[in-house]
Amino acid sequence: MSIYFLAAAIAVGFYMAWNIGANDTANSMAPACGAGAITFKQAVIIAGILEFAGAYFVGTHVTQTIRAEIISPESFIGQPQVMAFALFAAILAAALWVFMATWRSMPVSTTHSIVGALTGVGIAAGGTSMIAWDRIGHIVISWVSSPLFSGILAFALFKLISISFPPTAIGKKRVKKYFPAFIFVTFYIIFLSFLFKTPLGENLQLSDSYVFSIAALLSLAATIFISALIKWKVKNYDPENIFRLLQIITACYVAFAHGANDVANAVGPLAGILSIYEHGYIGAAVEVPGYVLAIGGFGISLGIFTWGYKVIKTVGCSITELTNTRGFSITFSAATSVIIASKMGLPVSTTHAVVGAVVGIGLARGLEAVDFRVLNRIFLAWVVTLPVAAVLGYLIFSARGFFI
Numbered sequence: 001m002s003i004y005f006l007a008a009a010i011a012v013g014f015y016m017a018w019n020i021g022a023n024d025t026a027n028s029m030a031p032a033c034g035a036g037a038i039t040f041k042q043a044v045i046i047a048g049i050l051e052f053a054g055a056y057f058v059g060t061h062v063t064q065t066i067r068a069e070i071i072s073p074e075s076f077i078g079q080p081q082v083m084a085f086a087l088f089a090a091i092l093a094a095a096l097w098v099f100m101a102t103w104r105s106m107p108v109s110t111t112h113s114i115v116g117a118l119t120g121v122g123i124a125a126g127g128t129s130m131i132a133w134d135r136i137g138h139i140v141i142s143w144v145s146s147p148l149f150s151g152i153l154a155f156a157l158f159k160l161i162s163i164s165f166p167p168t169a170i171g172k173k174r175v176k177k178y179f180p181a182f183i184f185v186t187f188y189i190i191f192l193s194f195l196f197k198t199p200l201g202e203n204l205q206l207s208d209s210y211v212f213s214i215a216a217l218l219s220l221a222a223t224i225f226i227s228a229l230i231k232w233k234v235k236n237y238d239p240e241n242i243f244r245l246l247q248i249i250t251a252c253y254v255a256f257a258h259g260a261n262d263v264a265n266a267v268g269p270l271a272g273i274l275s276i277y278e279h280g281y282i283g284a285a286v287e288v289p290g291y292v293l294a295i296g297g298f299g300i301s302l303g304i305f306t307w308g309y310k311v312i313k314t315v316g317c318s319i320t321e322l323t324n325t326r327g328f329s330i331t332f333s334a335a336t337s338v339i340i341a342s343k344m345g346l347p348v349s350t351t352h353a354v355v356g357a358v359v360g361i362g363l364a365r366g367l368e369a370v371d372f373r374v375l376n377r378i379f380l381a382w383v384v385t386l387p388v389a390a391v392l393g394y395l396i397f398s399a400r401g402f403f404i
Contacts, residue, residue, distance in 0.1 A: 005084070006277050010295070012092045013270035017296040019098040020110045020262055021051060021303025026311035027107075027334070027350045028255035031358065034316025035327035037244045038251075044308050047255045048301040054259025055297030056290070070115055071122035071130050084276045085400045086121045087269035093117035093392035094265070097385065105310045106381040109349035110265050112139060116386035120393030136386070143382055146341070146349055147356025154333035154357035158364050161325050165239040172237040179242055180227045186246055186332060187222040190253050191215035193339045244324040250331035257335075258350060259300060264288075267296040315355060318374045320362030330357040352382065 028050075029043040038046065076083035094113040101108040115136070122130040164178065165171040195204075195211045206214065226245070234241065271288040275281070316322065322330070334353040355378060362370035 005088075006273065009084075009088050009091075009270060009273045012088060012095065013266050013292075014295055014299045016091050016095040016098075016110075017263065017266035017299025018303040018306075019095050019102060020266055021048075021300035021305075022307035023098050023102045023108060023303075023311050024110055024258060024262060024351060025051070025255075025304045025308040026315040027258055027354045028251050028331070029308075030312045030314075030316035030354065031322055031327035031330040032247050032251040032316075033312050034322040035244075035247065035324050037247050037324055037327060040309055040312065043312060044304050046252060047308065048304045050252055050255040051259035051304060052297040052301045054256040054261075055263035055300055056293050070118045070132055070135055071125075076125075080276045080281055082125070082400075084273050086125060086397060087272050089396040089400070090114060090117040090121050090393055091266070091269045093120065093396050094389055096392055097389045101381055101385075102307055102310055104377075104381075105314045106378055107311045107315055107351045107355060108381050108385050109351045110262060111349060112382075112385050113389045114265050114269075115139060116389030117393035119386065120390035120395075121397045123390070124394045124397040139386070142349065143352065146337070146352040147359065149341070149356070150334050150337040150353040151356035151360030151363070153337055154329045154360035155364050157333055158326055158329040158361050161239070161243070161329065162364075165325075167239065171239055175239050175242050176237045179230070179237075180223050182243075182246060183226050184219050184223045186250060187219040188215055189332070189336055189339065190250075191218045193253075193257065193335070240324045243328045247324050247328040247331060250328060250335060254331055254335055254350070259297060262350075263293060263296040263300065266299060267292045270295075314374065314378070315358060319355070319358045319371055319378075320365070320369050322358075322361070326361045330354065330361055333357045333360070 025044070025047050029038070029047045032038050033040055033043045076086065091114070094110065094117040097113050097116070098108060098110055119131055119136065165175050192211070192215045195206065195215055196208070230242065230245070267288055271292055274289070274292065275287075331354075334350065334357045337353050337357075338350050359370060359375060
């Protein structure tokens, strides 16, 4: 493998990270931005910092390089150069598709883009028998299950908030009395996501019962602190005013968690190529150097700063009108549904969950509150993600003779 190919791989990995930032930022910041809780400028700054922090400090240091659940690394035994180019082709194909989607301001799943690209590469390398088609079927099912579950949860939560805290004097009294419960549940979900069935929880060697107990204690401490802060700073207990704070907290959590989780879509294949360059071989999993995580984190942040506004506007402003209570319902429901599905081993997309929650909030106000023209365009982008990325992956891998 030449140094020029390695340089090209690093550039493509950075390009993929940039596209992840430009497109997936909407997952965390669009609801808060659309509700007016934060400005577009604040959204890209907050998301840029938290996405980089999540990618660099919490991003997985050992990652699958070729997603063995789609195609097996054993298919390339004795062909390290071919496998290196397979990784290169997959990441370039996925990046090109995400770029096109972002250019059209359409939110798509970067994970599904990588899977689609790997499918095309696998077919080009060894035919359809190389592909685990049952996993592809699970992803197709998730196009419906992810947004449906998140949308139902957001619909129910928003209705609960609307009924419990009407915009009246009674609603303000109820907010003052019961708002700590919402703080507790929000932080409980956040702490569980970092401790339950995660590398951090495994490293701490905590049993499930200890994890639930520790998450509860940390959530209680956070509830006491924030409740005291609100009592000190806030004079008007209007529901919209109070839920603005929780919406910003959940948005920040989703941004941090997204950086930690999705940076692997950019740096996983790149780490595999580096392993082949340095050692001449690669396994199903490989150590990801810190500087590679930094490249991915910086690329994500740069994508947010430069093009992040495009998809934020679509998700936060174009589907339905948002407020702080609606925005909180969206981010909380999306985060909760993704956490539950991930712990159950189900393939889900944060993008799909957020869009589903936005639609659920819109439907809570009636069909006329949802712009179905925008929604139809988004769903079309979801449907074509796998095949388009697969075709691009197939074409790029088939043209490897021009590169290696």
